[in-house]
Each structure stands twice: as C-alpha cells, then as structure tokens.
Amino acid sequence: MRHFLDLSSAGPDGLAAILADAIDRKAAREGQPKGAPDADAPLAGHVLAMVFEKNSTRTRVSFDMAMRQLGGSALVLDAATSQLGRGETVADTARVLSGYCDAIMVRTDDHAKLVEMAEYASVPVINGLTDLSHPCQIVADLQTILEAGMALPGLKVAWLGDGNNVLASIVEAGGLMHFDVVAACPQGYQPPDDVLARGGGRARCVADPREAAEGADVIVADTWISMGQEHAEQKLKAMLPYQVDGALMAAAKPGARFLHCLPAHRGEEVSADVIDGPQSLIWAEAENRLHAQKAILRWCFGQIATG
Numbered sequence: 382m383r384h385f386l387d388l389s390s391a392g393p394d395g396l397a398a399i400l401a402d403a404i405d406r407k408a409a410r411e412g413q414p415k416g417a418p419d420a421d422a423p424l425a426g427h428v429l430a431m432v433f434e435k436n437s438t439r440t441r442v443s444f445d446m447a448m449r450q451l452g453g454s455a456l457v458l459d460a461a462t463s464q465l466g467r468g469e470t471v472a473d474t475a476r477v478l479s480g481y482c483d484a485i486m487v488r489t490d491d492h493a494k495l496v497e498m499a500e501y502a503s504v505p506v507i508n509g510l511t512d513l514s515h516p517c518q519i520v521a522d523l524q525t526i527l528e529a530g531m532a533l534p535g536l537k538v539a540w541l542g543d544g545n546n547v548l549a550s551i552v553e554a555g556g557l558m559h560f561d562v563v564a565a566c567p568q569g570y571q572p573p574d575d576v577l578a579r580g581g582g583r584a585r586c587v588a589d590p591r592e593a594a595e596g597a598d599v600i601v602a603d604t605w606i607s608m609g610q611e612h613a614e615q616k617l618k619a620m621l622p623y624q625v626d627g628a629l630m631a632a633a634k635p636g637a638r639f640l641h642c643l644p645a646h647r648g649e650e651v652s653a654d655v656i657d658g659p660q661s662l663i664w665a666e667a668e669n670r671l672h673a674q675k676a677i678l679r680w681c682f683g684q685i686a687t688g
Contacts, residue, residue, distance in 0.1 A: 403676035422452025443670035475501035505681035536560035539597035544572030556581035565593035
C-alpha cells in the first residue's frame with residue numbers, strides 16, 4: 382500500500398514510472414468510448430472514496446472516470462452531505478472509510494487533514510488538492526509536456542502569478558525530475574523559502590515577469606483568486622503586471638507552450654489570444670488529469686514497478 386500525499390511520495394523513479402504508465406494507457410485505449418473499461422481492468426471490484434471539502438470539476442470527474450476505466454467505481458462524500466460537516470474527526474472518518482473502500486482521495490483546504498487521514502487509514506490515501514500542494518495536477522502537466530515532445534531534464538518552466546499550492550508542486554517536480562523553475566510573483570505573494578528549497582537548488586523567485594519568461598520552454602499560470610480568498614480587489618491589482626499575454630510569450634523560446642490548470646479567467650491571469658492560441662496545451666492538459674489519475678491509482682495499489 383502506498384499513499385500519494387505529494388510528488389515526493391513517489392520519488393523520481395516512481396514519478397517517471399507513473400508518467401510512463403499514464404502515457405502508455407492513454408495510447409492503448411485511443412478511440413474507445415470513454416466509459417469502456419481498459420482491457421485488463423486492473424482495479425476491478427475496487428472502490429475509491431472521494432472526500433471533498435472544496436468544490437471541484439476536473440478532480441471529481443477525472444477520478445470517477447479513472448476508476449471506471451480501471452474497472453472499479455467511485456463514490457463522493459462532501460461536508461454538506463456527510464458527518465464531515467458535523468464534526469466527526471478525520472481519524473474516525475479514515476477508519477470508517479477504510480472498512481468500506483479500497484482507497485481514499487481527499488480534496489481539502491487543510492493539508493494537515495490529509496496527513497491525518499493517511500495516518501489513520503488502512504488503505505491508500507491520495508492528495509486531490511490541499512492548501513499546500515496539488516501533485517495530481519502536476520503529474521498531468523508533466524505528461525502533457527512529455528507528449529509535446531519535450532524532455533524534462535534541463536527544461537525551464539516559468540510560473541507567473543501567486544506563489545500558491547500548484548507552484549509548490551511544480552517546484553517539487555523540478556527537484557525530482559531535474560528541470561528549472563523560475564517564478565515571477567508580486568511582493569507579498571512569493572512562495573515561502575521552504576517551498577523553493579524543494580526544488581533542490583533549481584527553483585528561484587523573481588519580481589520581473591519578463592525575467593521569468595525569457596528563454597522558458599513552458600509558461601504556467603493559475604487563477605489569481607482561489608475559492609474563499611479574501612481581499613480579491615487588492616490581490617487583482619498586485620497581479621495585473623503578471624498576466625501572460627502575447628508579449629510575454631514572445632519572450633520565451635520559440636514554440637514555447639502555455640499551461641493552466643483551469644478554471645481560467647481570460648483577461649486576468651492570461652489573455653484570450655494566449656490561452657486559446659496555438660501555443661496553449663490546456664485541453665490536452667485537462668484531459669490528462671484522467672490518465673494521470675489512473676496511473677497514480679495503479680501506483681498506490683503497487684501495480685506499477687519503480688525500478
């Protein structure tokens with residue numbers, strides 16, 4: 382049994398194996414109906430509990446479809462319709478769900494709850510998103526980069542905007558897979574030093590958006606205002622110079638690609654001509670959430686060898 386709490390849970394060999402499996406399985410089922418199970422149905426009879434304290438479109442649908450394609454099934458719990466919203470402890474919830482289900486995916490705004498769930502669960506626990514990291518998204522991002530014909534070692538990835546949980550996982554990925562991350566963030570929104578340290582010396586933060594974008598192979602942005610965040614007007618004002626537009630993409634390498642985990646706000650963190658233009662890979666990136674999730678699930682159940 383393996384928990385997937387962050388990319389470091391898998392390590393470089395495990396992450397490479399997960400990416401290879403995601404790419405291979407995606408190719409193997411090309412042309413099949415979305416609801417058709419994979420030929421080997423490797424998780425037949427398995428049930429995934431999906432615990433949501435934050436709303437979701439991509440995480441919910443991709444994990445549900447991942448289990449269907451792997452031959453299993455998934456069920457949803459949220460704070461509004463379960464005892465989670467009435468004060469039942471995380472430890473008790475973990476023990477109960479472990480008796481009903483074969484794995485647990487958690488999407489929460491408190492990373493400590495994810496860690497506690499893993500501590501008390503007797504089945505694999507997967508980080509579907511926390512306030513500190515978003516590893517599943519970055520597996521999909523790396524898959525998208527590889528499918529676009531780029532090798533990860535030596536890559537330059539530029540991040541524009543808030544030093545948030547998604548950036549934290551990108552930095553961690555850079556440290557594991559040997560690529561550089563340059564984040565351009567306004568004053569007051571930089572990532573903490575301990576986040577940059579996860580990059581193993583390959584990550585740094587700058588104030589100038591153009592400095593981050595220059596020579597980049599990939600430029601990544603995220604929504605500036607996350608669900609439940611306060612002081613939105615003040616934050617938007619600080620973020621405006623960090624919009625990814627055509628001029629910023631022109632500073633990157635010729636043929637550089639744009640990624641965004643969605644949902645996107647055109648005219649804020651990215652201009653419409655970039656996100657809807659030929660350098661954007663966002664739709665492949667979104668689809669790859671499904672294929673990445675399948676590989677992560679198989680890794681958690683010990684079905685993917687890591688060397």
